[in-house]
Amino acid sequence: MTVTLFIPCFIDAVYPRAGISMVEILERLGHRVECPGEAACCGQPPFNSGYWDEARPIAAKVLQQLATAEAVVIGSGSCGAMVKKFYPELFAGRPEAALAQAVASRTWEFSDFIASKLGVTELGAKFPHKVTFHDGCHGLRELGVKQSPRALMAKVQGLELVEMAEAETCCGFGGTFSAKFPMISTAMGDVKCASAIETGAEYIVSNDSSCLMHLQGLLTRQGKPLKTIHLAEVLNHR
Amino acid sequence: MSSFVSQFKAAASVKTADLRHRQVIRTALRSYEVVRDKRKAAFQSWESARQAAAETKWEAVNHLDTHLEALTAKLEARGTKVHWASNAAQAREIITQILRDKKARSIIKSKAMTSEEIHLNDALEAAGFTVVESDLGEFIVQLRHEPPYHIVFPSMHLTRGEIKDLFQKELGDAPSDSPEDLTMVARRVMRQKYLTADVGFTGANFAIAETGMISITENEGNARLTAALPKTMVTLLGIEKVLPKFADLALFLPMLATAGAGQPMTCYNTMYSGPRQPGEVDGPEEWHVVLLDNRRTELLADPEQRDALHCIRCGACLNVCPIFRNVGGHTYGTTYSGPVGSVITPHLRGLQDWKHLSNASSLCGACTEACPVKIDLHHHLLHNRRNASTNEPAFFERLSYQAFGLLANEPGLWWLAKKIGWLTQPLQKLVKGSALDPAKAWTKTRDLPPLPQETFKDWWKNRK
Numbered sequence: 001m002t003v004t005l006f007i008p009c010f011i012d013a014v015y016p017r018a019g020i021s022m023v024e025i026l027e028r029l030g031h032r033v034e035c036p037g038e039a040a041c042c043g044q045p046p047f048n049s050g051y052w053d054e055a056r057p058i059a060a061k062v063l064q065q066l067a068t069a070e071a072v073v074i075g076s077g078s079c080g081a082m083v084k085k086f087y088p089e090l091f092a093g094r095p096e097a098a099l100a101q102a103v104a105s106r107t108w109e110f111s112d113f114i115a116s117k118l119g120v121t122e123l124g125a126k127f128p129h130k131v132t133f134h135d136g137c138h139g140l141r142e143l144g145v146k147q148s149p150r151a152l153m154a155k156v157q158g159l160e161l162v163e164m165a166e167a168e169t170c171c172g173f174g175g176t177f178s179a180k181f182p183m184i185s186t187a188m189g190d191v192k193c194a195s196a197i198e199t200g201a202e203y204i205v206s207n208d209s210s211c212l213m214h215l216q217g218l219l220t221r222q223g224k225p226l227k228t229i230h231l232a233e234v235l236n237h238r
Numbered sequence: 239m240s241s242f243v244s245q246f247k248a249a250a251s252v253k254t255a256d257l258r259h260r261q262v263i264r265t266a267l268r269s270y271e272v273v274r275d276k277r278k279a280a281f282q283s284w285e286s287a288r289q290a291a292a293e294t295k296w297e298a299v300n301h302l303d304t305h306l307e308a309l310t311a312k313l314e315a316r317g318t319k320v321h322w323a324s325n326a327a328q329a330r331e332i333i334t335q336i337l338r339d340k341k342a343r344s345i346i347k348s349k350a351m352t353s354e355e356i357h358l359n360d361a362l363e364a365a366g367f368t369v370v371e372s373d374l375g376e377f378i379v380q381l382r383h384e385p386p387y388h389i390v391f392p393s394m395h396l397t398r399g400e401i402k403d404l405f406q407k408e409l410g411d412a413p414s415d416s417p418e419d420l421t422m423v424a425r426r427v428m429r430q431k432y433l434t435a436d437v438g439f440t441g442a443n444f445a446i447a448e449t450g451m452i453s454i455t456e457n458e459g460n461a462r463l464t465a466a467l468p469k470t471m472v473t474l475l476g477i478e479k480v481l482p483k484f485a486d487l488a489l490f491l492p493m494l495a496t497a498g499a500g501q502p503m504t505c506y507n508t509m510y511s512g513p514r515q516p517g518e519v520d521g522p523e524e525w526h527v528v529l530l531d532n533r534r535t536e537l538l539a540d541p542e543q544r545d546a547l548h549c550i551r552c553g554a555c556l557n558v559c560p561i562f563r564n565v566g567g568h569t570y571g572t573t574y575s576g577p578v579g580s581v582i583t584p585h586l587r588g589l590q591d592w593k594h595l596s597n598a599s600s601l602c603g604a605c606t607e608a609c610p611v612k613i614d615l616h617h618h619l620l621h622n623r624r625n626a627s628t629n630e631p632a633f634f635e636r637l638s639y640q641a642f643g644l645l646a647n648e649p650g651l652w653w654l655a656k657k658i659g660w661l662t663q664p665l666q667k668l669v670k671g672s673a674l675d676p677a678k679a680w681t682k683t684r685d686l687p688p689l690p691q692e693t694f695k696d697w698w699k700n701r702k
Contacts, residue, residue, distance in 0.1 A: 011694055014689060014690070023698075037698075040649070040652045041646040050627030054643055057647060137601070141606070142603065174600025174602070175600075177597070181247070181250065186254070186684070187255075220685040
């Protein structure tokens with residue numbers, strides 16, 4: 001099938017390795033990958049700050065780029081939730097409403113697309129490390145993605161997954177929240193890092209780069225050896 | 239910036255840096271989580287119970303007028319005096335007048351968040367009455383001259399040692415920090431107050447339209463004494479507390495106990511249906527029920543957020559909220575704290591003054607998942623943000639999102655912005671975390687990730 005991969009702004013500008021891994025995995029599975037060149041961001045920063053009028057032109061551009069896609073795959077639970085869950089609300093009662101519904105119904109978070117839609121879990125990956133997994137809240141609660149990343153990690157050779165305490169607690173990133181209320185965001189991140197460190201893992205793996213940027217920022221500043229990595233990079237590691 | 243937001247930020251900065259506070263709250267909530275999960279598992283299906291509860295509250299709230307009229311008629315038929323208060327000032331006036339008519343001097347109270355909402359204690363004390371809180375947690379925070387920390391656990395922020403010291407200082411008696419000893423000290427003080435109180439004041443957990451009953455749930459027996467000993471009883475409740483049928487309690491009592499405190503049932507559940515009737519030997523001679531609106535009908539008029547009136551004040555959303563757990567209850571500066579407080583306070587006290595509480599959330603959704611009556615809490619935080627920004631947009635914030643929109647929708651500009659970001663990285667490092675750093679809100683505690691020279695889009699283009 002032809003998979004339209006929507007690369008979120010974070011992955012494009014900061015973590016290209018995660019996006020490249022997604023392309024390579026999908027191609028290895030025999031699919032044709034398209035990346036719409038003009039869609040840059042899903043529009044979450046203005047949307048989550050309440051500036052829906054400012055978010056609509058950004059989201060409309062994304063919709064236009066994804067309009068004819070057979071399947072839309074997004075390598076972030078957060079941006080995935082934006083397109084799948086919030087675009088229909090953002091465009092409710094507007095001319096783009098039907099298109100927003102249609103695109104939402106064909107949109108998948110990356111790990112869920114592989115494991116649930118394609119039904120594949122064995123990707124031939126090797127990652128001989130002890131890891132813990134952080135569920136980004138939007139992927140977990142808006143999209144209900146919990147088992148897919150674990151099913152995929154279970155087939156990675158050498159990977160040992162140790163779940164952390166309070167695994168479903170937010171890491172504290174929260175988009176613009178992290179800059180508007182940095183003291184709360186940092187405290188939440190410290191709690192999350194402490195839970196991850198307790199597991200003795202070498203890596204925090206997640207399907208959301210934005211959570212990882214926040215956690216890695218704290219870990220680096222505090223000189224902690226624990227590292228962060230996107231799930232797609234783990235699944236593409238051979 | 240409104241004074242409320244600066245107070246919130248200042249208090250949040252203090253509390254998030256207080257690791258001891260974090261530990262006290264975490265320890266308290268860990269034991270709650272264990273028992274809550276055990277009790278939830280005892281339901282045949284917790285999810286079906288939530289759905290049924292949400293549907294019952296939907297019916298109650300969407301036909302509130304009918305249910306309130308039925309409730310009032312039944313209450314009055316048995317001699318209860320029902321009062322309607324549009325706002326806090328009216329409610330305080332009604333209650334003060336009842337006390338004056340009864341020539342009362344001292345009032346004993348059981349736990350009532352609505353009385354916190356209308357600042358009743360301050361008003362009564364200013365009018366010369368003596369007010370004593372009889373719920374142990376409320377009694378403790380009253381001795382400290384502070385509001386309850388949590389809507390269900392008013393003194394959860396205090397350790398036994400701190401309570402012992404407080405009792406020693408204020409009551410001159412605290413043999414040890416064991417819960418039994420501390421309870422006995424409070425009990426001795428309170429028993430005297432019960433015997434001398436002229437009026438007993440209570441809140442309510444539910445009001446049953448069908449039978450005209452007020453249901454009060456408690457663990458200490460203090461509400462029963464408050465209702466039974468003084469000659470006059472006054473009950474204050476929000477109009478949203480009404481449930482259509484008596485049988486609804488079969489679901490709501492165990493659900494409130496489970497979600498609120500991890501109990502199968504709260505120790506004492508009492509249904510009050512009127513003052514002392516002819517031939518009865520106990521109970522108050524007079525009972526006044528005050529129904530409080532205080533802008534609840536404005537929330538009722540908002541179809542998008544009307545389900546916030548489903549709230550049964552169990553506190554489950556506070557307990558799971560990572561914001562609440564880190565900033566604590568007092569930081570909010572509101573009667574109702576945590577996620578539900580952040581949702582309803584802008585409706586009760588003004589959107590522009592209280593919108594910061596809706597912004598102070600990562601929108602993680604743990605609250606919505608925990609809510610036994612399925613209030614769409616975290617999405618309402620988003621809706622409050624949208625309403626606040628639409629009504630009164632912040633000039634620079636809107637401008638920055640407009641500029642961001644231009645960049646995002648114009649591939650050439652987007653490319654340029656990324657290149658500028660990459661090129662200016664070394665400069666940013668020089669000012670990292672200082673006042674000159676444009677990203678200082680981030681970099682004060684966190685490093686920024688190094689930006690790659692080749693972005694994903696560069697790679698994609700080069701590859702083709």
